[in-house]
Amino acid sequence: MDEKSICAAQAVRSTARLLTRRYEDALRPTGLTASQYTILSALTRHNGLSPSKIGEVLSFDQTTIPRLLDPMRRKGLVQLLPDPNDARRKVVEITQEGRDLFAQANALWQQAQDRTLDRLSPEEWSQARSLLAKLTD
Amino acid sequence: MDEKSICAAQAVRSTARLLTRRYEDALRPTGLTASQYTILSALTRHNGLSPSKIGEVLSFDQTTIPRLLDPMRRKGLVQLLPDPNDARRKVVEITQEGRDLFAQANALWQQAQDRTLDRLSPEEWSQARSLLAKLTD
DNA sequence: TTGACTTACCTGTATATACATGTAAATGAA
DNA sequence: TTCATTTACATGTATATACAGGTAAGTCAA
Numbered sequence: 030m031d032e033k034s035i036c037a038a039q040a041v042r043s044t045a046r047l048l049t050r051r052y053e054d055a056l057r058p059t060g061l062t063a064s065q066y067t068i069l070s071a072l073t074r075h076n077g078l079s080p081s082k083i084g085e086v087l088s089f090d091q092t093t094i095p096r097l098l099d100p101m102r103r104k105g106l107v108q109l110l111p112d113p114n115d116a117r118r119k120v121v122e123i124t125q126e127g128r129d130l131f132a133q134a135n136a137l138w139q140q141a142q143d144r145t146l147d148r149l150s151p152e153e154w155s156q157a158r159s160l161l162a163k164l165t166d
Numbered sequence: 167m168d169e170k171s172i173c174a175a176q177a178v179r180s181t182a183r184l185l186t187r188r189y190e191d192a193l194r195p196t197g198l199t200a201s202q203y204t205i206l207s208a209l210t211r212h213n214g215l216s217p218s219k220i221g222e223v224l225s226f227d228q229t230t231i232p233r234l235l236d237p238m239r240r241k242g243l244v245q246l247l248p249d250p251n252d253a254r255r256k257v258v259e260i261t262q263e264g265r266d267l268f269a270q271a272n273a274l275w276q277q278a279q280d281r282t283l284d285r286l287s288p289e290e291w292s293q294a295r296s297l298l299a300k301l302t303d
Numbered sequence: 304t305t306g307a308c309t310t311a312c313c314t315g316t317a318t319a320t321a322c323a324t325g326t327a328a329a330t331g332a333a
Numbered sequence: 334t335t336c337a338t339t340t341a342c343a344t345g346t347a348t349a350t351a352c353a354g355g356t357a358a359g360t361c362a363a
Contacts, residue, residue, distance in 0.1 A: 038278070039224075040295055044298045047302040063175050067176050142173065155169055
């Protein structure tokens, strides 16, 4: 019937709220939020990203990045350094504390991830990601 | 392969951020946010919901509801009334202004919705919703 | 009827998110 | 070289989101 009248934004957003609560509940012993975990994950693989690149890779608006990094800097998880090649740019580096906390968080993340993907076959999870990508071009 | 190591929360959350920007951009002439539009939509169909019921239906934490309703009250879109049967409860009612603005917003919403579902067949959209639901039990 | 318990809502606080705008630095054309 | 333009980041402001904890009201058993 009216399937096209179901708001796509609402469907994805409400799922995001529920998953955020689930993952942040799992991450609670580390004090990391879902966004903070995501940023640490990106820096673990590609250290020294610029703030704008982090936004681009993770689909955050540029102006959101300084706000997300602030509590992470206060906790000593990352540091912002000037880019030696361009005084406008900065470089975000994960600290050793950040690496240690991320390693600890990974085991907790796995619990939430397992619980989330438990009821999906690998094919379904692959298809879910493909459909999510299609929603945003 | 590594498909199970892709964070489900990140996949859904980043899609939610992108869709939120798309829908709020479409709704901008009305000044409505995605959450406000969603709440007005629920009230249009079921007027007089309690705050806690709104949270339950839309997957908001209970404590988020007063914060979401505040700007809507200031704009005169909804009003909170005491529940005559239970002094603890309240009843959220959409105003005529709220109905008028929602009617105007619907046409704008449709543009974002069309653009979003454009590349999906009805079957794919049905499956996407089913898979999203599975992620949260 | 009283008192423990539960329910419903709100507030304090912190982070998340993004738009509009501001500032400094780099770039590139005249 | 100069200056308009662009790029990169930050800040002001507003709403979003939820956890911890608070208050008032309803419930129910002793």
